[in-house]
Amino acid sequence: MVFKKMLSALGVGGPSVDTVLTNPNTRPGLVLDGQVNLRGGETPADIEQITLALVTRVEMEAGDSEYAGTMEFYRLPVSGAMRLEAKQEVTIPFQLPVPWETPITDVYGQRLRGMTMGLRTELAIARAVDKSDLDAVAVHPLPVHEKILEAFAQLGFQFKNADLERGHIYGVQQTLPFYQEIEFFAAPQYAHAIREVELTFVTNQHGIDVIIECDKRGGLFSGGQDTVGRYTATHAEVDQVDWRARVEGWLGQTVASYGRHPGHGHPGKQGGHHGRHGAGGMVAGAALGLAGGMIAGEMLEDSFEGDFGDFGGE
Structure with a gap:
Protein backbone atom coordinates (compact mmCIF):
# COMPACT_ATOMS: atom_id res chain seq x y z
CA MET A 1 0.00 0.00 0.00
CA VAL A 2 2.84 2.40 0.82
CA PHE A 3 4.40 1.71 -2.59
CA LYS A 4 1.06 2.40 -4.32
CA LYS A 5 0.71 5.70 -2.46
CA MET A 6 4.20 6.67 -3.50
CA LEU A 7 3.44 5.88 -7.15
CA SER A 8 0.17 7.82 -6.91
CA ALA A 9 2.05 10.85 -5.57
CA LEU A 10 4.26 10.62 -8.64
CA GLY A 11 1.23 10.50 -10.91
CA VAL A 12 1.36 6.77 -11.57
CA GLY A 13 -1.93 4.92 -11.05
CA GLY A 14 -3.58 8.09 -9.76
CA PRO A 15 -6.98 9.59 -10.65
CA SER A 16 -7.79 10.44 -14.27
CA VAL A 17 -9.91 13.26 -15.66
CA ASP A 18 -11.73 13.51 -18.97
CA THR A 19 -13.94 16.46 -19.92
CA VAL A 20 -16.66 15.90 -22.52
CA LEU A 21 -18.32 18.87 -24.20
CA THR A 22 -21.94 18.48 -25.32
CA ASN A 23 -21.03 20.64 -28.30
CA PRO A 24 -17.59 22.24 -28.78
CA ASN A 25 -19.11 24.91 -31.04
CA THR A 26 -20.25 28.13 -29.42
CA ARG A 27 -20.54 31.90 -29.86
CA PRO A 28 -19.59 34.88 -27.69
CA GLY A 29 -22.14 35.39 -24.93
CA LEU A 30 -23.41 31.79 -24.96
CA VAL A 31 -22.38 28.84 -22.77
CA LEU A 32 -20.40 25.64 -23.13
CA ASP A 33 -22.20 22.63 -21.64
CA GLY A 34 -20.51 19.40 -20.68
CA GLN A 35 -19.35 17.15 -17.91
CA VAL A 36 -16.13 16.37 -16.12
CA ASN A 37 -15.60 12.62 -15.72
CA LEU A 38 -13.35 11.48 -12.87
CA ARG A 39 -12.07 7.99 -12.26
CA GLY A 40 -10.24 7.00 -9.12
CA GLY A 41 -6.82 5.43 -9.33
CA GLU A 42 -5.21 2.58 -7.39
CA THR A 43 -5.59 4.37 -4.04
CA PRO A 44 -8.02 6.97 -2.63
CA ALA A 45 -7.19 10.60 -3.44
CA ASP A 46 -8.15 13.92 -1.89
CA ILE A 47 -9.22 16.31 -4.63
CA GLU A 48 -8.66 19.91 -3.63
CA GLN A 49 -10.44 21.59 -6.54
CA ILE A 50 -11.57 21.07 -10.13
CA THR A 51 -11.36 24.11 -12.38
CA LEU A 52 -12.20 24.85 -16.02
CA ALA A 53 -10.36 27.54 -17.96
CA LEU A 54 -10.59 28.95 -21.47
CA VAL A 55 -7.13 29.31 -22.98
CA THR A 56 -5.84 30.64 -26.27
CA ARG A 57 -2.67 31.70 -28.06
CA VAL A 58 -1.69 35.37 -27.75
CA GLU A 59 1.09 37.44 -29.30
CA MET A 60 3.10 39.25 -26.62
CA GLU A 61 6.07 41.59 -26.33
CA ALA A 62 9.07 41.38 -24.06
CA GLY A 63 11.39 44.33 -24.57
CA ASP A 64 12.25 44.45 -28.26
CA SER A 65 11.23 40.84 -28.94
CA GLU A 66 7.87 39.28 -29.68
CA TYR A 67 6.65 35.80 -28.90
CA ALA A 68 3.45 33.77 -28.77
CA GLY A 69 2.27 32.28 -25.50
CA THR A 70 -0.72 30.48 -24.05
CA MET A 71 -3.00 32.75 -22.02
CA GLU A 72 -5.92 31.85 -19.78
CA PHE A 73 -8.75 34.38 -20.02
CA TYR A 74 -11.71 32.84 -18.17
CA ARG A 75 -11.73 30.53 -15.14
CA LEU A 76 -14.60 28.64 -13.49
CA PRO A 77 -14.34 26.34 -10.44
CA VAL A 78 -16.75 23.40 -10.86
CA SER A 79 -16.00 21.48 -7.66
CA GLY A 80 -14.40 22.07 -4.31
CA ALA A 81 -12.68 19.58 -2.04
CA MET A 82 -13.83 15.97 -2.30
CA ARG A 83 -12.63 12.43 -1.61
CA LEU A 84 -12.24 10.18 -4.65
CA GLU A 85 -12.06 6.52 -3.67
CA ALA A 86 -10.02 3.95 -5.56
CA LYS A 87 -11.68 3.12 -8.91
CA GLN A 88 -14.65 5.39 -8.07
CA GLU A 89 -16.29 7.12 -11.02
CA VAL A 90 -17.79 10.60 -10.61
CA THR A 91 -19.50 12.83 -13.21
CA ILE A 92 -19.76 16.59 -12.65
CA PRO A 93 -21.97 18.53 -15.12
CA PHE A 94 -21.14 22.16 -15.87
CA GLN A 95 -22.19 25.25 -17.81
CA LEU A 96 -19.37 27.62 -18.61
CA PRO A 97 -20.30 31.15 -19.76
CA VAL A 98 -18.38 32.27 -22.84
CA PRO A 99 -17.28 35.91 -22.38
CA TRP A 100 -18.73 38.39 -24.88
CA GLU A 101 -15.22 39.45 -25.96
CA THR A 102 -14.11 35.88 -26.75
CA PRO A 103 -12.34 35.99 -30.13
CA ILE A 104 -13.77 34.28 -33.21
CA THR A 105 -11.94 31.12 -34.27
CA ASP A 106 -14.21 29.70 -37.00
CA VAL A 107 -16.27 31.18 -39.83
CA TYR A 108 -18.73 28.99 -41.74
CA GLY A 109 -17.16 25.82 -40.43
CA GLN A 110 -13.61 26.81 -41.37
CA ARG A 111 -10.81 27.61 -38.96
CA LEU A 112 -9.39 31.12 -39.20
CA ARG A 113 -5.70 30.80 -39.91
CA GLY A 114 -3.75 31.74 -36.81
CA MET A 115 -6.46 31.00 -34.22
CA THR A 116 -6.49 28.35 -31.48
CA MET A 117 -8.86 27.94 -28.54
CA GLY A 118 -9.29 25.30 -25.86
CA LEU A 119 -11.04 24.42 -22.61
CA ARG A 120 -8.56 23.22 -20.01
CA THR A 121 -9.63 21.11 -17.02
CA GLU A 122 -7.39 21.25 -13.96
CA LEU A 123 -7.62 18.57 -11.28
CA ALA A 124 -5.72 19.64 -8.13
CA ILE A 125 -4.81 16.60 -6.04
CA ALA A 126 -3.47 16.84 -2.49
CA ARG A 127 0.05 15.46 -2.08
CA ALA A 128 0.20 14.27 -5.68
CA VAL A 129 0.88 15.37 -9.24
CA ASP A 130 -2.03 17.43 -10.59
CA LYS A 131 -3.85 16.20 -13.72
CA SER A 132 -5.26 18.15 -16.65
CA ASP A 133 -7.28 17.72 -19.82
CA LEU A 134 -7.59 20.00 -22.85
CA ASP A 135 -10.49 20.06 -25.31
CA ALA A 136 -10.77 21.99 -28.55
CA VAL A 137 -13.38 24.76 -28.72
CA ALA A 138 -14.70 26.52 -31.83
CA VAL A 139 -16.06 30.06 -31.41
CA HIS A 140 -18.32 31.17 -34.27
CA PRO A 141 -19.31 34.78 -35.04
CA LEU A 142 -22.50 36.41 -33.88
CA GLY A 293 -7.16 28.49 -48.98
CA MET A 294 -8.12 31.80 -47.41
CA ILE A 295 -8.94 30.02 -44.20
CA ALA A 296 -6.78 27.18 -43.01
CA GLY A 297 -8.68 23.96 -42.42
CA GLU A 298 -6.31 22.32 -39.96
CA MET A 299 -7.95 20.65 -36.99
CA LEU A 300 -7.56 22.55 -33.75
CA GLU A 301 -6.19 19.45 -32.10
CA ASP A 302 -3.16 19.70 -34.40
CA SER A 303 -2.57 23.24 -33.17
CA PHE A 304 -2.75 22.06 -29.58
CA GLU A 305 0.16 19.74 -30.17
CA GLY A 306 2.41 22.69 -30.93
CA ASP A 307 0.96 25.66 -29.09
CA PHE A 308 -0.61 23.89 -26.11
CA GLY A 309 1.72 20.96 -25.77
CA ASP A 310 2.16 21.59 -22.04
CA PHE A 311 -1.52 21.02 -21.41
CA GLY A 312 -2.14 17.60 -22.85
CA GLY A 313 -4.12 14.91 -21.06
CA GLU A 314 -2.81 11.75 -19.47
Missing part, protein backbone atom coordinates in the same frame (compact mmCIF):
# COMPACT_ATOMS: atom_id res chain seq x y z
CA PRO A 143 -24.87 37.65 -36.62
CA VAL A 144 -23.52 41.21 -36.48
CA HIS A 145 -19.97 39.89 -36.89
CA GLU A 146 -21.07 37.81 -39.87
CA LYS A 147 -22.69 40.79 -41.59
CA ILE A 148 -19.57 42.91 -41.27
CA LEU A 149 -17.27 40.11 -42.44
CA GLU A 150 -19.57 39.47 -45.40
CA ALA A 151 -19.43 43.16 -46.30
CA PHE A 152 -15.62 43.11 -46.36
CA ALA A 153 -15.77 40.09 -48.67
CA GLN A 154 -18.33 41.74 -50.95
CA LEU A 155 -16.10 44.80 -51.21
CA GLY A 156 -13.23 42.61 -52.41
CA PHE A 157 -11.02 42.37 -49.31
CA GLN A 158 -9.06 39.12 -49.08
CA PHE A 159 -8.41 37.49 -45.72
CA LYS A 160 -4.75 37.30 -44.71
CA ASN A 161 -4.47 36.13 -41.11
CA ALA A 162 -5.93 36.46 -37.62
CA ASP A 163 -4.18 36.71 -34.28
CA LEU A 164 -4.56 37.97 -30.73
CA GLU A 165 -2.49 40.86 -29.42
CA ARG A 166 -1.89 41.42 -25.75
CA GLY A 167 -2.89 44.97 -24.78
CA HIS A 168 -5.82 47.38 -24.76
CA ILE A 169 -7.39 49.72 -27.28
CA TYR A 170 -7.51 53.39 -26.35
CA GLY A 171 -11.03 54.68 -25.70
CA VAL A 172 -12.69 51.25 -25.79
CA GLN A 173 -14.21 49.52 -22.76
CA GLN A 174 -12.38 46.23 -22.84
CA THR A 175 -12.45 43.45 -20.23
CA LEU A 176 -10.02 40.89 -21.66
CA PRO A 177 -6.24 41.49 -21.64
CA PHE A 178 -5.98 41.07 -25.43
CA TYR A 179 -7.81 41.95 -28.64
CA GLN A 180 -8.26 40.10 -31.93
CA GLU A 181 -6.98 41.40 -35.25
CA ILE A 182 -8.54 39.96 -38.41
CA GLU A 183 -6.26 41.05 -41.23
CA PHE A 184 -7.18 41.63 -44.89
CA PHE A 185 -5.31 42.56 -48.02
CA ALA A 186 -6.80 45.74 -49.46
CA ALA A 187 -9.57 45.46 -52.06
CA PRO A 188 -8.57 46.69 -55.54
CA GLN A 189 -10.53 49.95 -55.27
CA TYR A 190 -8.63 50.84 -52.09
CA ALA A 191 -5.20 49.61 -53.16
CA HIS A 192 -4.05 53.09 -54.23
CA ALA A 193 -4.48 54.37 -50.68
CA ILE A 194 -3.96 51.42 -48.32
CA ARG A 195 -2.08 48.13 -48.29
CA GLU A 196 -3.88 46.17 -45.58
CA VAL A 197 -6.72 46.47 -43.09
CA GLU A 198 -6.93 45.10 -39.55
CA LEU A 199 -10.45 44.57 -38.18
CA THR A 200 -11.11 44.27 -34.45
CA PHE A 201 -14.40 43.53 -32.69
CA VAL A 202 -14.88 44.35 -29.00
CA THR A 203 -18.25 42.80 -28.18
CA ASN A 204 -20.70 43.25 -25.32
CA GLN A 205 -24.30 42.19 -24.67
CA HIS A 206 -25.71 45.22 -26.49
CA GLY A 207 -23.45 45.46 -29.53
CA ILE A 208 -19.89 45.85 -30.69
CA ASP A 209 -17.13 48.39 -31.06
CA VAL A 210 -15.58 48.02 -34.51
CA ILE A 211 -11.98 49.19 -34.82
CA ILE A 212 -10.62 49.51 -38.35
CA GLU A 213 -6.90 50.11 -38.79
CA CYS A 214 -5.67 50.87 -42.28
CA ASP A 215 -2.05 50.54 -43.28
CA LYS A 216 -1.87 53.66 -45.42
CA ARG A 217 0.48 53.74 -48.40
CA GLY A 218 3.24 56.30 -48.40
CA GLY A 219 3.84 58.81 -51.15
CA LEU A 220 6.95 59.57 -53.16
CA PHE A 221 8.38 61.74 -50.39
CA SER A 222 6.51 60.38 -47.37
CA GLY A 223 6.34 57.10 -45.53
CA GLY A 224 3.22 55.08 -44.87
CA GLN A 225 1.39 55.25 -41.57
CA ASP A 226 -1.50 53.50 -39.87
CA THR A 227 -4.80 55.29 -39.50
CA VAL A 228 -7.47 54.04 -37.11
CA GLY A 229 -11.22 54.53 -36.84
CA ARG A 230 -13.69 53.35 -34.21
CA TYR A 231 -17.35 52.66 -34.98
CA THR A 232 -20.27 50.95 -33.25
CA ALA A 233 -23.10 48.59 -34.17
CA THR A 234 -25.85 46.90 -32.15
CA HIS A 235 -27.14 43.35 -32.18
CA ALA A 236 -30.69 44.65 -32.61
CA GLU A 237 -30.01 46.30 -35.98
CA VAL A 238 -28.43 43.29 -37.64
CA ASP A 239 -31.32 42.82 -40.13
CA GLN A 240 -32.07 46.50 -40.58
CA VAL A 241 -28.85 47.80 -42.15
CA ASP A 242 -27.20 47.79 -45.56
CA TRP A 243 -23.95 46.48 -44.15
CA ARG A 244 -21.97 46.82 -47.35
CA ALA A 245 -22.80 50.52 -47.48
CA ARG A 246 -22.08 51.00 -43.81
CA VAL A 247 -18.70 49.27 -43.95
CA GLU A 248 -17.84 51.22 -47.09
CA GLY A 249 -18.63 54.40 -45.16
CA TRP A 250 -16.50 53.32 -42.23
CA LEU A 251 -13.56 52.61 -44.51
CA GLY A 252 -13.91 55.97 -46.21
CA GLN A 253 -13.96 57.78 -42.86
CA THR A 254 -10.94 55.84 -41.62
CA VAL A 255 -8.83 56.60 -44.67
CA ALA A 256 -9.90 60.26 -44.54
CA SER A 257 -8.86 60.50 -40.87
CA TYR A 258 -5.19 60.00 -41.75
CA GLY A 259 -2.99 62.15 -39.56
CA ARG A 260 -5.38 62.59 -36.63
CA HIS A 261 -4.04 61.71 -33.21
CA PRO A 262 -5.71 58.85 -31.30
CA GLY A 263 -6.36 61.26 -28.44
CA HIS A 264 -8.76 63.19 -30.67
CA GLY A 265 -11.36 60.47 -30.66
CA HIS A 266 -9.55 57.87 -32.70
CA PRO A 267 -8.46 54.76 -30.79
CA GLY A 268 -4.89 53.62 -30.61
CA LYS A 269 -3.70 50.16 -29.62
CA GLN A 270 -1.64 49.87 -26.46
CA GLY A 271 0.60 46.91 -25.77
CA GLY A 272 0.29 45.12 -29.11
CA HIS A 273 2.78 45.25 -31.95
CA HIS A 274 2.07 46.82 -35.29
CA GLY A 275 4.00 44.55 -37.60
CA ARG A 276 2.47 43.51 -40.89
CA HIS A 277 1.97 39.77 -40.47
CA GLY A 278 -0.47 39.55 -40.54
CA ALA A 279 -15.81 35.61 -43.70
CA GLY A 280 -22.10 34.42 -44.90
CA GLY A 281 -23.64 31.58 -46.84
CA MET A 282 -22.34 29.99 -50.01
CA VAL A 283 -22.01 33.28 -51.90
CA ALA A 284 -20.14 35.07 -49.09
CA GLY A 285 -17.94 32.04 -48.56
CA ALA A 286 -16.88 32.08 -52.20
CA ALA A 287 -16.24 35.82 -52.06
CA LEU A 288 -13.99 35.28 -49.06
CA GLY A 289 -11.99 32.67 -50.92
CA LEU A 290 -12.79 29.72 -48.66
CA ALA A 291 -12.18 27.28 -51.46
CA GLY A 292 -8.87 28.93 -52.33
Whole structure:
Protein backbone atom coordinates (compact mmCIF):
# COMPACT_ATOMS: atom_id res chain seq x y z
CA MET A 1 0.00 0.00 0.00
CA VAL A 2 2.84 2.40 0.82
CA PHE A 3 4.40 1.71 -2.59
CA LYS A 4 1.06 2.40 -4.32
CA LYS A 5 0.71 5.70 -2.46
CA MET A 6 4.20 6.67 -3.50
CA LEU A 7 3.44 5.88 -7.15
CA SER A 8 0.17 7.82 -6.91
CA ALA A 9 2.05 10.85 -5.57
CA LEU A 10 4.26 10.62 -8.64
CA GLY A 11 1.23 10.50 -10.91
CA VAL A 12 1.36 6.77 -11.57
CA GLY A 13 -1.93 4.92 -11.05
CA GLY A 14 -3.58 8.09 -9.76
CA PRO A 15 -6.98 9.59 -10.65
CA SER A 16 -7.79 10.44 -14.27
CA VAL A 17 -9.91 13.26 -15.66
CA ASP A 18 -11.73 13.51 -18.97
CA THR A 19 -13.94 16.46 -19.92
CA VAL A 20 -16.66 15.90 -22.52
CA LEU A 21 -18.32 18.87 -24.20
CA THR A 22 -21.94 18.48 -25.32
CA ASN A 23 -21.03 20.64 -28.30
CA PRO A 24 -17.59 22.24 -28.78
CA ASN A 25 -19.11 24.91 -31.04
CA THR A 26 -20.25 28.13 -29.42
CA ARG A 27 -20.54 31.90 -29.86
CA PRO A 28 -19.59 34.88 -27.69
CA GLY A 29 -22.14 35.39 -24.93
CA LEU A 30 -23.41 31.79 -24.96
CA VAL A 31 -22.38 28.84 -22.77
CA LEU A 32 -20.40 25.64 -23.13
CA ASP A 33 -22.20 22.63 -21.64
CA GLY A 34 -20.51 19.40 -20.68
CA GLN A 35 -19.35 17.15 -17.91
CA VAL A 36 -16.13 16.37 -16.12
CA ASN A 37 -15.60 12.62 -15.72
CA LEU A 38 -13.35 11.48 -12.87
CA ARG A 39 -12.07 7.99 -12.26
CA GLY A 40 -10.24 7.00 -9.12
CA GLY A 41 -6.82 5.43 -9.33
CA GLU A 42 -5.21 2.58 -7.39
CA THR A 43 -5.59 4.37 -4.04
CA PRO A 44 -8.02 6.97 -2.63
CA ALA A 45 -7.19 10.60 -3.44
CA ASP A 46 -8.15 13.92 -1.89
CA ILE A 47 -9.22 16.31 -4.63
CA GLU A 48 -8.66 19.91 -3.63
CA GLN A 49 -10.44 21.59 -6.54
CA ILE A 50 -11.57 21.07 -10.13
CA THR A 51 -11.36 24.11 -12.38
CA LEU A 52 -12.20 24.85 -16.02
CA ALA A 53 -10.36 27.54 -17.96
CA LEU A 54 -10.59 28.95 -21.47
CA VAL A 55 -7.13 29.31 -22.98
CA THR A 56 -5.84 30.64 -26.27
CA ARG A 57 -2.67 31.70 -28.06
CA VAL A 58 -1.69 35.37 -27.75
CA GLU A 59 1.09 37.44 -29.30
CA MET A 60 3.10 39.25 -26.62
CA GLU A 61 6.07 41.59 -26.33
CA ALA A 62 9.07 41.38 -24.06
CA GLY A 63 11.39 44.33 -24.57
CA ASP A 64 12.25 44.45 -28.26
CA SER A 65 11.23 40.84 -28.94
CA GLU A 66 7.87 39.28 -29.68
CA TYR A 67 6.65 35.80 -28.90
CA ALA A 68 3.45 33.77 -28.77
CA GLY A 69 2.27 32.28 -25.50
CA THR A 70 -0.72 30.48 -24.05
CA MET A 71 -3.00 32.75 -22.02
CA GLU A 72 -5.92 31.85 -19.78
CA PHE A 73 -8.75 34.38 -20.02
CA TYR A 74 -11.71 32.84 -18.17
CA ARG A 75 -11.73 30.53 -15.14
CA LEU A 76 -14.60 28.64 -13.49
CA PRO A 77 -14.34 26.34 -10.44
CA VAL A 78 -16.75 23.40 -10.86
CA SER A 79 -16.00 21.48 -7.66
CA GLY A 80 -14.40 22.07 -4.31
CA ALA A 81 -12.68 19.58 -2.04
CA MET A 82 -13.83 15.97 -2.30
CA ARG A 83 -12.63 12.43 -1.61
CA LEU A 84 -12.24 10.18 -4.65
CA GLU A 85 -12.06 6.52 -3.67
CA ALA A 86 -10.02 3.95 -5.56
CA LYS A 87 -11.68 3.12 -8.91
CA GLN A 88 -14.65 5.39 -8.07
CA GLU A 89 -16.29 7.12 -11.02
CA VAL A 90 -17.79 10.60 -10.61
CA THR A 91 -19.50 12.83 -13.21
CA ILE A 92 -19.76 16.59 -12.65
CA PRO A 93 -21.97 18.53 -15.12
CA PHE A 94 -21.14 22.16 -15.87
CA GLN A 95 -22.19 25.25 -17.81
CA LEU A 96 -19.37 27.62 -18.61
CA PRO A 97 -20.30 31.15 -19.76
CA VAL A 98 -18.38 32.27 -22.84
CA PRO A 99 -17.28 35.91 -22.38
CA TRP A 100 -18.73 38.39 -24.88
CA GLU A 101 -15.22 39.45 -25.96
CA THR A 102 -14.11 35.88 -26.75
CA PRO A 103 -12.34 35.99 -30.13
CA ILE A 104 -13.77 34.28 -33.21
CA THR A 105 -11.94 31.12 -34.27
CA ASP A 106 -14.21 29.70 -37.00
CA VAL A 107 -16.27 31.18 -39.83
CA TYR A 108 -18.73 28.99 -41.74
CA GLY A 109 -17.16 25.82 -40.43
CA GLN A 110 -13.61 26.81 -41.37
CA ARG A 111 -10.81 27.61 -38.96
CA LEU A 112 -9.39 31.12 -39.20
CA ARG A 113 -5.70 30.80 -39.91
CA GLY A 114 -3.75 31.74 -36.81
CA MET A 115 -6.46 31.00 -34.22
CA THR A 116 -6.49 28.35 -31.48
CA MET A 117 -8.86 27.94 -28.54
CA GLY A 118 -9.29 25.30 -25.86
CA LEU A 119 -11.04 24.42 -22.61
CA ARG A 120 -8.56 23.22 -20.01
CA THR A 121 -9.63 21.11 -17.02
CA GLU A 122 -7.39 21.25 -13.96
CA LEU A 123 -7.62 18.57 -11.28
CA ALA A 124 -5.72 19.64 -8.13
CA ILE A 125 -4.81 16.60 -6.04
CA ALA A 126 -3.47 16.84 -2.49
CA ARG A 127 0.05 15.46 -2.08
CA ALA A 128 0.20 14.27 -5.68
CA VAL A 129 0.88 15.37 -9.24
CA ASP A 130 -2.03 17.43 -10.59
CA LYS A 131 -3.85 16.20 -13.72
CA SER A 132 -5.26 18.15 -16.65
CA ASP A 133 -7.28 17.72 -19.82
CA LEU A 134 -7.59 20.00 -22.85
CA ASP A 135 -10.49 20.06 -25.31
CA ALA A 136 -10.77 21.99 -28.55
CA VAL A 137 -13.38 24.76 -28.72
CA ALA A 138 -14.70 26.52 -31.83
CA VAL A 139 -16.06 30.06 -31.41
CA HIS A 140 -18.32 31.17 -34.27
CA PRO A 141 -19.31 34.78 -35.04
CA LEU A 142 -22.50 36.41 -33.88
CA PRO A 143 -24.87 37.65 -36.62
CA VAL A 144 -23.52 41.21 -36.48
CA HIS A 145 -19.97 39.89 -36.89
CA GLU A 146 -21.07 37.81 -39.87
CA LYS A 147 -22.69 40.79 -41.59
CA ILE A 148 -19.57 42.91 -41.27
CA LEU A 149 -17.27 40.11 -42.44
CA GLU A 150 -19.57 39.47 -45.40
CA ALA A 151 -19.43 43.16 -46.30
CA PHE A 152 -15.62 43.11 -46.36
CA ALA A 153 -15.77 40.09 -48.67
CA GLN A 154 -18.33 41.74 -50.95
CA LEU A 155 -16.10 44.80 -51.21
CA GLY A 156 -13.23 42.61 -52.41
CA PHE A 157 -11.02 42.37 -49.31
CA GLN A 158 -9.06 39.12 -49.08
CA PHE A 159 -8.41 37.49 -45.72
CA LYS A 160 -4.75 37.30 -44.71
CA ASN A 161 -4.47 36.13 -41.11
CA ALA A 162 -5.93 36.46 -37.62
CA ASP A 163 -4.18 36.71 -34.28
CA LEU A 164 -4.56 37.97 -30.73
CA GLU A 165 -2.49 40.86 -29.42
CA ARG A 166 -1.89 41.42 -25.75
CA GLY A 167 -2.89 44.97 -24.78
CA HIS A 168 -5.82 47.38 -24.76
CA ILE A 169 -7.39 49.72 -27.28
CA TYR A 170 -7.51 53.39 -26.35
CA GLY A 171 -11.03 54.68 -25.70
CA VAL A 172 -12.69 51.25 -25.79
CA GLN A 173 -14.21 49.52 -22.76
CA GLN A 174 -12.38 46.23 -22.84
CA THR A 175 -12.45 43.45 -20.23
CA LEU A 176 -10.02 40.89 -21.66
CA PRO A 177 -6.24 41.49 -21.64
CA PHE A 178 -5.98 41.07 -25.43
CA TYR A 179 -7.81 41.95 -28.64
CA GLN A 180 -8.26 40.10 -31.93
CA GLU A 181 -6.98 41.40 -35.25
CA ILE A 182 -8.54 39.96 -38.41
CA GLU A 183 -6.26 41.05 -41.23
CA PHE A 184 -7.18 41.63 -44.89
CA PHE A 185 -5.31 42.56 -48.02
CA ALA A 186 -6.80 45.74 -49.46
CA ALA A 187 -9.57 45.46 -52.06
CA PRO A 188 -8.57 46.69 -55.54
CA GLN A 189 -10.53 49.95 -55.27
CA TYR A 190 -8.63 50.84 -52.09
CA ALA A 191 -5.20 49.61 -53.16
CA HIS A 192 -4.05 53.09 -54.23
CA ALA A 193 -4.48 54.37 -50.68
CA ILE A 194 -3.96 51.42 -48.32
CA ARG A 195 -2.08 48.13 -48.29
CA GLU A 196 -3.88 46.17 -45.58
CA VAL A 197 -6.72 46.47 -43.09
CA GLU A 198 -6.93 45.10 -39.55
CA LEU A 199 -10.45 44.57 -38.18
CA THR A 200 -11.11 44.27 -34.45
CA PHE A 201 -14.40 43.53 -32.69
CA VAL A 202 -14.88 44.35 -29.00
CA THR A 203 -18.25 42.80 -28.18
CA ASN A 204 -20.70 43.25 -25.32
CA GLN A 205 -24.30 42.19 -24.67
CA HIS A 206 -25.71 45.22 -26.49
CA GLY A 207 -23.45 45.46 -29.53
CA ILE A 208 -19.89 45.85 -30.69
CA ASP A 209 -17.13 48.39 -31.06
CA VAL A 210 -15.58 48.02 -34.51
CA ILE A 211 -11.98 49.19 -34.82
CA ILE A 212 -10.62 49.51 -38.35
CA GLU A 213 -6.90 50.11 -38.79
CA CYS A 214 -5.67 50.87 -42.28
CA ASP A 215 -2.05 50.54 -43.28
CA LYS A 216 -1.87 53.66 -45.42
CA ARG A 217 0.48 53.74 -48.40
CA GLY A 218 3.24 56.30 -48.40
CA GLY A 219 3.84 58.81 -51.15
CA LEU A 220 6.95 59.57 -53.16
CA PHE A 221 8.38 61.74 -50.39
CA SER A 222 6.51 60.38 -47.37
CA GLY A 223 6.34 57.10 -45.53
CA GLY A 224 3.22 55.08 -44.87
CA GLN A 225 1.39 55.25 -41.57
CA ASP A 226 -1.50 53.50 -39.87
CA THR A 227 -4.80 55.29 -39.50
CA VAL A 228 -7.47 54.04 -37.11
CA GLY A 229 -11.22 54.53 -36.84
CA ARG A 230 -13.69 53.35 -34.21
CA TYR A 231 -17.35 52.66 -34.98
CA THR A 232 -20.27 50.95 -33.25
CA ALA A 233 -23.10 48.59 -34.17
CA THR A 234 -25.85 46.90 -32.15
CA HIS A 235 -27.14 43.35 -32.18
CA ALA A 236 -30.69 44.65 -32.61
CA GLU A 237 -30.01 46.30 -35.98
CA VAL A 238 -28.43 43.29 -37.64
CA ASP A 239 -31.32 42.82 -40.13
CA GLN A 240 -32.07 46.50 -40.58
CA VAL A 241 -28.85 47.80 -42.15
CA ASP A 242 -27.20 47.79 -45.56
CA TRP A 243 -23.95 46.48 -44.15
CA ARG A 244 -21.97 46.82 -47.35
CA ALA A 245 -22.80 50.52 -47.48
CA ARG A 246 -22.08 51.00 -43.81
CA VAL A 247 -18.70 49.27 -43.95
CA GLU A 248 -17.84 51.22 -47.09
CA GLY A 249 -18.63 54.40 -45.16
CA TRP A 250 -16.50 53.32 -42.23
CA LEU A 251 -13.56 52.61 -44.51
CA GLY A 252 -13.91 55.97 -46.21
CA GLN A 253 -13.96 57.78 -42.86
CA THR A 254 -10.94 55.84 -41.62
CA VAL A 255 -8.83 56.60 -44.67
CA ALA A 256 -9.90 60.26 -44.54
CA SER A 257 -8.86 60.50 -40.87
CA TYR A 258 -5.19 60.00 -41.75
CA GLY A 259 -2.99 62.15 -39.56
CA ARG A 260 -5.38 62.59 -36.63
CA HIS A 261 -4.04 61.71 -33.21
CA PRO A 262 -5.71 58.85 -31.30
CA GLY A 263 -6.36 61.26 -28.44
CA HIS A 264 -8.76 63.19 -30.67
CA GLY A 265 -11.36 60.47 -30.66
CA HIS A 266 -9.55 57.87 -32.70
CA PRO A 267 -8.46 54.76 -30.79
CA GLY A 268 -4.89 53.62 -30.61
CA LYS A 269 -3.70 50.16 -29.62
CA GLN A 270 -1.64 49.87 -26.46
CA GLY A 271 0.60 46.91 -25.77
CA GLY A 272 0.29 45.12 -29.11
CA HIS A 273 2.78 45.25 -31.95
CA HIS A 274 2.07 46.82 -35.29
CA GLY A 275 4.00 44.55 -37.60
CA ARG A 276 2.47 43.51 -40.89
CA HIS A 277 1.97 39.77 -40.47
CA GLY A 278 -0.47 39.55 -40.54
CA ALA A 279 -15.81 35.61 -43.70
CA GLY A 280 -22.10 34.42 -44.90
CA GLY A 281 -23.64 31.58 -46.84
CA MET A 282 -22.34 29.99 -50.01
CA VAL A 283 -22.01 33.28 -51.90
CA ALA A 284 -20.14 35.07 -49.09
CA GLY A 285 -17.94 32.04 -48.56
CA ALA A 286 -16.88 32.08 -52.20
CA ALA A 287 -16.24 35.82 -52.06
CA LEU A 288 -13.99 35.28 -49.06
CA GLY A 289 -11.99 32.67 -50.92
CA LEU A 290 -12.79 29.72 -48.66
CA ALA A 291 -12.18 27.28 -51.46
CA GLY A 292 -8.87 28.93 -52.33
CA GLY A 293 -7.16 28.49 -48.98
CA MET A 294 -8.12 31.80 -47.41
CA ILE A 295 -8.94 30.02 -44.20
CA ALA A 296 -6.78 27.18 -43.01
CA GLY A 297 -8.68 23.96 -42.42
CA GLU A 298 -6.31 22.32 -39.96
CA MET A 299 -7.95 20.65 -36.99
CA LEU A 300 -7.56 22.55 -33.75
CA GLU A 301 -6.19 19.45 -32.10
CA ASP A 302 -3.16 19.70 -34.40
CA SER A 303 -2.57 23.24 -33.17
CA PHE A 304 -2.75 22.06 -29.58
CA GLU A 305 0.16 19.74 -30.17
CA GLY A 306 2.41 22.69 -30.93
CA ASP A 307 0.96 25.66 -29.09
CA PHE A 308 -0.61 23.89 -26.11
CA GLY A 309 1.72 20.96 -25.77
CA ASP A 310 2.16 21.59 -22.04
CA PHE A 311 -1.52 21.02 -21.41
CA GLY A 312 -2.14 17.60 -22.85
CA GLY A 313 -4.12 14.91 -21.06
CA GLU A 314 -2.81 11.75 -19.47
